Amino acid sequence: MKKTDVLIIGAASSGAYLAKLLAERGYAVTVIDKLSKEKIGTKYDIFHIETKEFEHFGIPRPVKGDPAWAFEFSREQTADPMDRYPKEGYNPKVGLHMHEYTVLMDEWAESFGAQIVYEAEFREFVFDEGRIIGAKYKRRGRINRIDASVVVDCSGIPAVARRALPDGYGIEKFPLAGDDMFYVVLRYVHLNREADRVTEYSRGWPYFKSWIAPCQDPECAIVGIGACHSFENADRIYGEMLRSISLPEHELRYIERGVTPYRRPPYSFVGDGFVVSGDAACLTKPINGEGVTSGMVHLGIVAATLDEALKNGDTSKKALWKINTEYNKMQGADFSFLRALLTGVVNAASFDEFEYAFESGMISDELLSAGAEGGEFAPAPGVLLNAAYQMLSGIVSGRVSKKTALKNAAGIKALYLAFPDTPERYARWCLEAEKLWKKIGKLR
Ligand SMILES: Cc1cc2nc3c(=O)[nH]c(=O)nc-3n(C[C@H](O)[C@H](O)[C@H](O)COP(=O)(O)OP(=O)(O)OC[C@H]3O[C@@H](n4cnc5c(N)ncnc54)[C@H](O)[C@@H]3O)c2cc1C
Structure with missing residues (x-):
């Protein structure tokens, strides 16, 4: 049986970021992910991080030519439902490939000493007198046990560990489904006329929760929509949008669909020897459902609190409570x-x-x-x-x-x-x- 200070479930952006923050403080950190390294971060391709956030969170900043880098732009247009009165703001962003950036984050965490075990699927908690002391995971047909002072759930929407908590452990176990999600449809399109290219800016129509934004191929663009309730609702609103907005002449290349949490987070993120964060804790931004860096705000608090708790040898709910107060009173x-x-x-x-x-x-x-x-x-x-x-x-x-x-x-x-x-x-x-x-x- 293996022992570690912190066991993190999920090696995508949230899990990797926390692993780095704790490993650099000298703790033994093990991260398990059910996916292989080749498959990690493949739920969709392009996402954005605001340029200033790389420095703010101290995360790797890919540049042109790096595998994770896709494009950059700084102008953001926002327009009315008839597209007659566009307004423009300035907010530099980097477009990144999700898989490549996740691998980069994982390797970054490993360079600080975190251990990442791929193809390792969380199965159940290990308890001692009702308190979480580790977890079991399945890897290549075998069940393994790992003991830890704290288990952190960064498993995204399935929230596999939060949902497996025993009743009465102090954290809500609601599933993420139906009305609690934002349904995002990304249409990757080829723009037929050069004059219509959108390499320098994005344009959004908030009434339709829709936008057009750059893509890794300068001749192409991403036409996105994010709607509540269901993909059918997103498609319905997209149809409404097309009746009001004239999109540039284009050919559809392919479509990606994804979901992101859209509900209030659980009131408490902590239990004895347990923390939940990232999408598993619904930390996405209310305006657009983006969650990579808003999750990092929480993870920074988690790392500082765990540092103190591990130093004191006390990872009880009471010792971890500061995560609740600091986060809830801030973001x-x-x-x-x-x-x-x-x-x-x-x-x-x-x-x-x-x-x-x-x-x-x-x-x-x-x-x-x-x-x-x-x-x-x-x-x-x-x-x-x-x-x-x-x-x-x-x-x-x-x-x-x-x-x-x-x-x-x-x-x-x-x-x-x-x-x-x-x-x-x-x-x-x-x-x-x-x-x-x-x-x-x-x-x-
Ligand atoms: C189409 C779309 C576009 C988006 N665009 C943006 C954007 O531009 N910017 C932004 O900030 N956010 C964006 N978001 C939201 C963003 O993708 C999420 O908020 C973010 O990826 C959450 O990261 P996470 O690490 O918490 O969870 P995830 O990325 O979901 O990672 C969870 C990890 O846990 C692993 N896992 C799951 N179950 C188990 C198990 N049983 N055992 C072990 N491992 C397990 C998974 O394999 C996965 O690797 C977008 C979302 C969608 C759907």
Whole structure:
């Protein structure tokens, strides 16, 4: 039987980032992933990281010619539902190949001493007197056991370890399915006319939750849509979008479909000898469902707390509780505010109201650039900006009650800012939170 300080389940962006942070502090870190190294990070191809985030999180920054690098662009256009009043902001981003970047992150973690075991599938926890002390995994037909002071679930949407917790372990075990996901469809298209190329900018139509963005091949583009509820709903909204927006003349090359969590995270991320993070903990941005770097905000807190806990030889729920308080009072509170605001306003704002917000100049180039240049990382500046204009558009005709949307958003933020410092008052806090989330409802 093997022993390690920290066992991480999942060797994609979240697992690799945490493994590096802990291995560089001198801990024995083992990461298991059910996929082979050749298959890791193949759930879809292209994703983006804002250029400034590489330095902020200290993560590898691929450059042109590296296998993970696909393209870069810095201009972001946002337009009304009839595409008549586009606005432009500046927010440099790097487009990356998911598989290649995941391999890069894994090798980076290994260079600090983390051990990654591929083709190793989590099966069950190992307990001692009801407390998690390790896990069993299956590799090449054999069951192996590994003991650890802490097990961290970074297994993404399946949340295999969080969902396998015994009842009463202190963390919600909800599955991620149906209304709790954002359904993303990416159409990789060839643009027939050179004049239509989008190598320098992306253009989004928030009313349709759709966009066109650069692709690794400069003659091509990615036309994306992300919608709630189902792929059928995404296809329906895409059809609506095509009736309003004239996309450049193109030929469809291929389609990728993927899902990303779109719901509030579990109220607590910790149990005795256990932590959940990344997509497994629903840490994606409320505005667009992106989760690579928003997960890293949480993982930074996890690493610092585990460092202290492992030094003190105490990885009990109480010792790990700081992860809950620090996260919930920071990005957790901001994301809750945004989720509530977006849900309240977007559910009620009409086509005409969106159109008016752009036409009237309420949404301006200056506003877009100011949002992108802001220094705040939690949440990303563009996130706040989008929420602001969506709210404005809703308020225009008075159809959306400014008071209700803002009251719910402010209320949930205040509650997260008052997250209990110890597990004792947690049950009562959850009851309050549950009541408020029920009022807020879900995005349509
Ligand atoms: C189409 C699409 C586009 C997106 N674009 C962006 C973007 O541009 N920018 C951005 O920041 N985010 C984007 N996102 C979201 C982003 O992909 C996720 O938030 C992020 O990949 C989550 O990383 P993770 O490491 O937490 O989980 P995952 O990447 O899902 O990794 C989980 C790992 O756990 C492993 N695993 C699962 N079960 C087991 C098991 N039983 N045993 C062992 N291992 C297991 C899996 O094999 C996997 O390697 C996008 C999502 C989609 C669907």
